Amino acid sequence: MTDDAPHDHPPPGLLPAGLIDLLPPEAEREAALVETLMAAFGAHGYERVKPPLLEFEDSLLAGSGAAVAEQTFRLMDPVSQRMMGLRADTTPQVARIAATRLGLQARPLRLCYAGQVLRVRGTQIAPERQLPQVGVELIGSDAAAADAEVAVAAAEALARAGVAGATLDISLPTMAGTLLEAAGLTVPALEARGVRRKPAQDMVAALRLGIDRKDPVAVLTVAERAAPLAVDLADLLPRLLRAAGPAEAALAALAAMDLPTAARRIADNAAEVVAAIRARDPDLRMTLDPMEFRGFPYHTGVAFTVFGPGATGELGRGGRYLSLNEEPATGMSLYPDAVQRAAPPPAAPRRLFAPLGTAEATLAALRAQGYATVRALSAADAPRALRCSHILRDGSPVPVTQEEG
Amino acid sequence: MTDDAPHDHPPPGLLPAGLIDLLPPEAEREAALVETLMAAFGAHGYERVKPPLLEFEDSLLAGSGAAVAEQTFRLMDPVSQRMMGLRADTTPQVARIAATRLGLQARPLRLCYAGQVLRVRGTQIAPERQLPQVGVELIGSDAAAADAEVAVAAAEALARAGVAGATLDISLPTMAGTLLEAAGLTVPALEARGVRRKPAQDMVAALRLGIDRKDPVAVLTVAERAAPLAVDLADLLPRLLRAAGPAEAALAALAAMDLPTAARRIADNAAEVVAAIRARDPDLRMTLDPMEFRGFPYHTGVAFTVFGPGATGELGRGGRYLSLNEEPATGMSLYPDAVQRAAPPPAAPRRLFAPLGTAEATLAALRAQGYATVRALSAADAPRALRCSHILRDGSPVPVTQEEG
Numbered sequence: 001m002t003d004d005a006p007h008d009h010p011p012p013g014l015l016p017a018g019l020i021d022l023l024p025p026e027a028e029r030e031a032a033l034v035e036t037l038m039a040a041f042g043a044h045g046y047e048r049v050k051p052p053l054l055e056f057e058d059s060l061l062a063g064s065g066a067a068v069a070e071q072t073f074r075l076m077d078p079v080s081q082r083m084m085g086l087r088a089d090t091t092p093q094v095a096r097i098a099a100t101r102l103g104l105q106a107r108p109l110r111l112c113y114a115g116q117v118l119r120v121r122g123t124q125i126a127p128e129r130q131l132p133q134v135g136v137e138l139i140g141s142d143a144a145a146a147d148a149e150v151a152v153a154a155a156e157a158l159a160r161a162g163v164a165g166a167t168l169d170i171s172l173p174t175m176a177g178t179l180l181e182a183a184g185l186t187v188p189a190l191e192a193r194g195v196r197r198k199p200a201q202d203m204v205a206a207l208r209l210g211i212d213r214k215d216p217v218a219v220l221t222v223a224e225r226a227a228p229l230a231v232d233l234a235d236l237l238p239r240l241l242r243a244a245g246p247a248e249a250a251l252a253a254l255a256a257m258d259l260p261t262a263a264r265r266i267a268d269n270a271a272e273v274v275a276a277i278r279a280r281d282p283d284l285r286m287t288l289d290p291m292e293f294r295g296f297p298y299h300t301g302v303a304f305t306v307f308g309p310g311a312t313g314e315l316g317r318g319g320r321y322l323s324l325n326e327e328p329a330t331g332m333s334l335y336p337d338a339v340q341r342a343a344p345p346p347a348a349p350r351r352l353f354a355p356l357g358t359a360e361a362t363l364a365a366l367r368a369q370g371y372a373t374v375r376a377l378s379a380a381d382a383p384r385a386l387r388c389s390h391i392l393r394d395g396s397p398v399p400v401t402q403e404e405g
Numbered sequence: 406m407t408d409d410a411p412h413d414h415p416p417p418g419l420l421p422a423g424l425i426d427l428l429p430p431e432a433e434r435e436a437a438l439v440e441t442l443m444a445a446f447g448a449h450g451y452e453r454v455k456p457p458l459l460e461f462e463d464s465l466l467a468g469s470g471a472a473v474a475e476q477t478f479r480l481m482d483p484v485s486q487r488m489m490g491l492r493a494d495t496t497p498q499v500a501r502i503a504a505t506r507l508g509l510q511a512r513p514l515r516l517c518y519a520g521q522v523l524r525v526r527g528t529q530i531a532p533e534r535q536l537p538q539v540g541v542e543l544i545g546s547d548a549a550a551a552d553a554e555v556a557v558a559a560a561e562a563l564a565r566a567g568v569a570g571a572t573l574d575i576s577l578p579t580m581a582g583t584l585l586e587a588a589g590l591t592v593p594a595l596e597a598r599g600v601r602r603k604p605a606q607d608m609v610a611a612l613r614l615g616i617d618r619k620d621p622v623a624v625l626t627v628a629e630r631a632a633p634l635a636v637d638l639a640d641l642l643p644r645l646l647r648a649a650g651p652a653e654a655a656l657a658a659l660a661a662m663d664l665p666t667a668a669r670r671i672a673d674n675a676a677e678v679v680a681a682i683r684a685r686d687p688d689l690r691m692t693l694d695p696m697e698f699r700g701f702p703y704h705t706g707v708a709f710t711v712f713g714p715g716a717t718g719e720l721g722r723g724g725r726y727l728s729l730n731e732e733p734a735t736g737m738s739l740y741p742d743a744v745q746r747a748a749p750p751p752a753a754p755r756r757l758f759a760p761l762g763t764a765e766a767t768l769a770a771l772r773a774q775g776y777a778t779v780r781a782l783s784a785a786d787a788p789r790a791l792r793c794s795h796i797l798r799d800g801s802p803v804p805v806t807q808e809e810g
Binding site: 028121 | 418419420421422423424425426427428429430432433435436440443447448449450452453454455456457458459460461464478479480482483484485487489491498501502504505506507511513515516519521523525526534535546548550551554557684685686754756765772776777778779780782783786787790791792
């Protein structure tokens with residue numbers, strides 16, 4: 001312990017920043033919501049796996065796990081003397097299961113999971129360091145129908161949870177890079193044309209920054225310095241940025257453009273995914289932003305962000321990636337805490353106060369009708385203090401009135 | 406890293422000892438079981454709380470948490486620079502919540518919880534280092550009816566999970582010590598009679614060991630050296646040890662004995678608890694072993710162990726204790742992994758293969774009937790390989806036959 005470390009004890013009941021107790025009724029609500037979401041995934045053929053909270057860091061941080069390496073708590077396993085990590089994301093664990101223990105099971109493999117993830121630090125806008133995570137992974141299919149399936153299943157899960165009017169934002173994280181590559185605006189291509197490495201790297205960074213900020217002027221100003229280009233960026237780039245919007249309109253705009261082959265392939269795939277989703281869920285709101293690439297860096301095809309209605313924010317994320325052993329995979333992860341904020345509150349439970357001496361059979365029958373029965377344990381127990389909505393009178397539940405203290 | 410520490414990487418997919426992946430269908434089964442148990446507790450008025458997996462070790466290891474201090478993983482919180490623990494038991498966290506955030510809520514307080522606990526090392530017969538834990542705590546009542554309530558709720562939870570014929574083993578962990586105290590066989594009492602501290606400590610240890618081994622001859626041989634005794638141990642001890650058995654018979658045997666006052670109070674309380682359980686659950690098998698004291702060291706009244714039918718072993722534990730701020734409390738914790746081994750396997754889910762091009766409305770209707778629908782994503786997908794029990798034929802599900810490959 002260094003001199004400036006705290007020596008006093010924290011007040012009793014104080015929790016570390018970003019770690020909270022869920023109290024009644026929130027804890028029950030979250031648990032019920034998780035099971036509702038999981039039931040929807042189960043109904044779409046996804047089978048539950050439950051990886052452990054701790055595993056060796058080598059396997060936890062492999063593949064897509066590298067993206068959360070900095071956010072992963074580490075601790076020493078006294079049994080093996082190896083370092084273990086406390087998972088910050090469940091997807092890498094599901095990938096490990098798919099590649100090893102379920103490596104010989106027929107593809108496509110449909111797996112779902114629900115559990116807690118922990119991270120070393122929260123952020124100012126998302127201070128939580130323990131979060132529930134629920135999701136699906138569809139491993140071993142490169143079909144557009146697979147991407148559509150995880151999106152449709154997530155939308156149905158949200159609908160079952162009472163979230164109406166969610167929007168699926170589709171982005172194409174590989175499009176910007178593909179376009180720059182086709183235009184000859186990569187570090188190796190620029191070097192081949194005599195630009196030195198450092199200026200080439202600066203140029204590419206500036207191009208990506210301009211695209212990320214949706215600033216075609218900035219991009220074209222930089223690109224001009226490398227003219228002539230193999231692709232007419234001055235024509236394409238503003239049109240691609242403007243295309244962002246409702247999915248079908250964005251696809252129509254893309255269809256009208258003269259895209260380089262590799263970019264055309266990405267656009268065609270997006271069109272296939274959107275059509276497959278639309279065929280299954282005619283009412284789902286979908287937007288498409290072809291030049292957005294903020295998705296997790298490991299996405300290799302469409303990326304999804306699910307937004308709740310109004311200002312309820314991001315409810316989940318997903319998209320196509322390569323799983324271990326280069327298996328094509330797609331998936332979707334939902335954030336139950338965010339979904340809970342977007343969902344209508346459930347009906348308050350019926351909580352029945354049973355005075356001293358009530359027969360057990362009476363209460364068992366009422367429990368079977370959905371009442372939570374609360375037995376008086378002493379004459380001092382009172383229905384309102386114990387937050388009961390009902391009291392048993394002459395064998396029947398009646399609402400608790402003001403007088404019943 | 407020391408010289409004899411391993412330098413090589415573990416094979417991919419290897420998990421640390423005692424940490425496992427639950428695969429389909431076990432993971433689903435465990436989750437469903439946990440929610441079944443929790444629903445039973447909810448029906449008895451217990452409200453769910455969800456404490457975090459990590460908290461400051463000072464609060465995690467306070468009170469009954471001290472019993473699992475050695476089994477608790479510690480890690481440094483980079484935010485506060487204090488040590489945190491990864492919970493090895495949920496009861497201390499519920500006690501903290503009851504004493505702080507719910508400190509002003511009316512008593513008795515009925516709380517339930519479900520979650521994972523982790524421990525530093527497994528044992529040879531229980532190698533798991535991550536275990537699900539489900540339980541109830543009833544805080545703020547010292548009534549025998551409170552102890553009865555947690556036992557009855559646990560038995561009903563097991564019955565809902567399909568475990569018939571569970572046995573409730575009741576022990577009285579304070580009885581042996583109370584009897585020795587009444588007989589003047591404590592270290593201070595022996596010292597007051599001129600025995601030096603070390604021999605006095607050895608005597609008390611030998612007495613407790615003899616009782617633990619149910620060996621009255623060993624106990625009386627040691628006790629003789631301190632004769633005369635204030636209690637007729639030679640009469641009482643063999644009768645108390647023999648009394649162990651079906652609860653009502655054991656209580657009758659206790660009633661016939663001339664017990665010292667403090668021991669009589671313990672026996673009377675046990676009689677009250679058993680009567681209160683019997684009034685609510687006439688069929689529950691109950692045993693009582695008055696001299697057993699293997700319960701957790703913090704028990705202050707009756708202690709419970711729940712056994713499954715046949716050789717299915719221990720399904721849960723509980724009993725009376727003092728919560729934080731010396732509040733009287735009682736509780737019960739069930740082990741879902743053990744309950745799962747004792748419960749009948751659930752019916753296999755109906756898993757329906759939907760050939761390419763199946764209309765979504767058809768599948769939505771079948772999902773509403775309880776089918777898990779598995780869409781073909783390519784012409785290569787086959788129902789048996791995807792472990793489907795049914796296939797859609799002319800709009801209706803029919804069982805998959807051998808030929809369907």
